[in-house]
Amino acid sequence: MTINGVEYTGVTSITQQIKTKNKLGPVAIRVVGQVTLDGLESIDMAGSYAMGVKGASKVTIEGIGNDATLLCGVAAYESENIEIRNLGFKLWRGEHDIGGINLKSSVGVWVHNNDLFYGEPDANADQAKGDGTMNLEDDSQYVTIAYNHFWNNVTSSLCGMKRETGPNYISYHHNWFDHSYSRHPRIRSMSVHVYNNYYDECYSYGVGVTNNGEAFVESNYFKNVKYPMLISLQGSDKLIGGTFSGENGGLIKSFGNIMISQKSYITYDKNKGEFDAYEVARRIDKVPINVVCKVGGKTYSNFDTNRYIMYDYTPDNVNDVPTLVMNSAGRVQKGSQNTTSKFLDFDDIKSKVVIIDNNDHHDLTRNMGPRNEYPGIILDKQNIKEVRFSKNSFIATKKYDNSVQITKDNWFGENSYIKINH
Helix, strand or coil, X not given: CEECXXXXXXXXXXXXXXXXXXXXXXXXXXXXXXXXXXXXXXXXXXXXXXXEEEXXXXXXXXXXXXXXXXXXXXXXXXXXXXXXXXXXXXXXXXXXXXXXXXXXXXXXXXXXXXXXXXXXXXXXXXXXXXXXXXXXXXXXXXXXEECCEEECCCECEEECCCCCCCCCEEEEECCEEECCCECCCEEECCEEXXXXXXXXXCCCEEEEEECCCEEEEECCEEECCCEEEEECCCHHHHHCCCCXXXXXXXXXXXXXXXXXXXXXXXXCCCCCCCCCEEECCCCCCCCCCCCECCCCCCECCCHHHCCCCCCCCXXXXXXXXXXXXHHHCCCHHHHHHHCXXXXXXXXXXXXXXXXXXXXXXXXXXXXXXXXXXXXXXXXXXXXXXXXXXXXXXXXXXXXXXXXXXEEHHXXXXXXXXXXXXX
């Protein structure tokens, strides 16, 4: 690539030169197949363990086909008009608060149609799958995160640190939070619109606000999420001991969400002192000025009803969200959904599944298909936390260690059983 009369080759040297001061036009960096960080990290990204740009404008980083995968992260620092799309992310470095996708002081960023898996484990106990999957920090503004598939992450998306001066307007829509644990997103100091996302059995909480953050949470589908919304140090967070954050609180405006099998969700009209969200009858309704969070006194800015700030949009029917999101989130042609196992209920498994518990066999056979289509599986219930199934493989996640994957290559025949002992 020729920049100011000089020829540059290789991603490292090119990304180092893609800067606004060099007056470049739009630049596309395309990833084909599986790529490691070797030869990709620019000098500006040193220590970030990521491919990316700093001080750049009009850059697209995209995968080609349905299997483009980075074994590292992507970062955009102090940049504008950035697009990150159609990539799989896994085994990014976990230390130093580095996630799969990292945005710092960047404006006008569109992150869409990506598959986000696990990072490398860090030394901290809560970072067995890496620290953060997608992080927005340092006054990043006008960022849209849409149609991404978050696969069983521990911490999905951190939105804001403590350094932001605001305002920071962020949108999350049509993302599939698939059996992930927390931060969907966790919001500090920023103003965030969260709509039409599918929260698919997220173990801890859905949207959390703290440190003067605020969110309009609209037409999302929460299935088996213990705490769909949390405000630091009040409401449901207080019920669980204030362990969500410990920082000052924020505010959530809620409208039109569906919640199934939640453990706790407290609205302002039910408890004006200990609430998780102020729920409105219409999405155009404002949160009154006298509604404040318990710790810190944050009021809601009603950014979502300000026509000078808010964009035009029409949310999808909340009842359609699971189907729409599962069919659209992630890489093109469903990316890893075709090659990687996914969570299914036992009723959907076309195999004989036997769980061993203290030598007692519990037969979970379902007459869903021919026996020779899938072998039987025996799991040691004492060591197995969960199992993911697909046509070609299953993954058993151990309670205290990593996962093991069994594919057709490991299967022993039509009527064989596999026993996993760890």
